[in-house]
Amino acid sequence: MTNMIWAGILISIIVFGVFIYFRQKKLIDYYKIQEKELDRYAIEVEAIYNQMRGIRHDYRNHLQVMNTLINNQRINELDAYIKQLTNELNQVDTIIQTGNTMIDAIVNTKLTTAKNKGIELFATAIAPKVLSIEHVDLAIILGNLLNNAIEATIKETDKLDEQFIRLYIAPMKQTLYISVTNTMSENPKPSFISLKNVNRRGYGLSRINRAVEKYEGIVNRKWEKNVFATEVTLPLKNHS
Numbered sequence: 001m002t003n004m005i006w007a008g009i010l011i012s013i014i015v016f017g018v019f020i021y022f023r024q025k026k027l028i029d030y031y032k033i034q035e036k037e038l039d040r041y042a043i044e045v046e047a048i049y050n051q052m053r054g055i056r057h058d059y060r061n062h063l064q065v066m067n068t069l070i071n072n073q074r075i076n077e078l079d080a081y082i083k084q085l086t087n088e089l090n091q092v093d094t095i096i097q098t099g100n101t102m103i104d105a106i107v108n109t110k111l112t113t114a115k116n117k118g119i120e121l122f123a124t125a126i127a128p129k130v131l132s133i134e135h136v137d138l139a140i141i142l143g144n145l146l147n148n149a150i151e152a153t154i155k156e157t158d159k160l161d162e163q164f165i166r167l168y169i170a171p172m173k174q175t176l177y178i179s180v181t182n183t184m185s186e187n188p189k190p191s192f193i194s195l196k197n198v199n200r201r202g203y204g205l206s207r208i209n210r211a212v213e214k215y216e217g218i219v220n221r222k223w224e225k226n227v228f229a230t231e232v233t234l235p236l237k238n239h240s
Contacts, residue, residue: 110146
């Protein structure tokens, strides 16, 4: 009898150890994916904004070149020069200016990608200059919201006449309210909202949920009449 008890205890310990191992492995895998995505965001934003700073730094030089071309009546060369500058500046459009540098960097990068893919954009955004929400979490929430919206909208090219993304960000009753809506012809339930499918979009939704829960916020997803909408509400804390 004693041997059976000890065997039962040993088996319980082994089962518990295996459970802990796989739970920790799942958590580590989650953070690896998160870290990889954040690294990608950082590289995108840094490269684009370095380019923009370079263009601004050379602003006087550009004016001098254009002035010389005008004075010498070299209109064709001036036209080509302006087009070249325009192409460089359009790499990231300043679609929104919220007052928050991190939000501007993430959102403008993502919306420029959407615009270049032919998606119609409607964006209104205001945000406090300083937020209690960590930059990493802002990147997770906004990056995944817009990635999912872009991916879903692109798939509607042959199904719907118009493809659009609407973004609205604003302080509202001591919270930061974020709304992203995009075209989607079919109700995505349950595969999209339930998070049961293990795929890139599912991981994105899970990351959004975890980041929002960290601040005791709320996520609401719904589909109606060819439009999928996600609303995120994040409590704001006053800064002294």
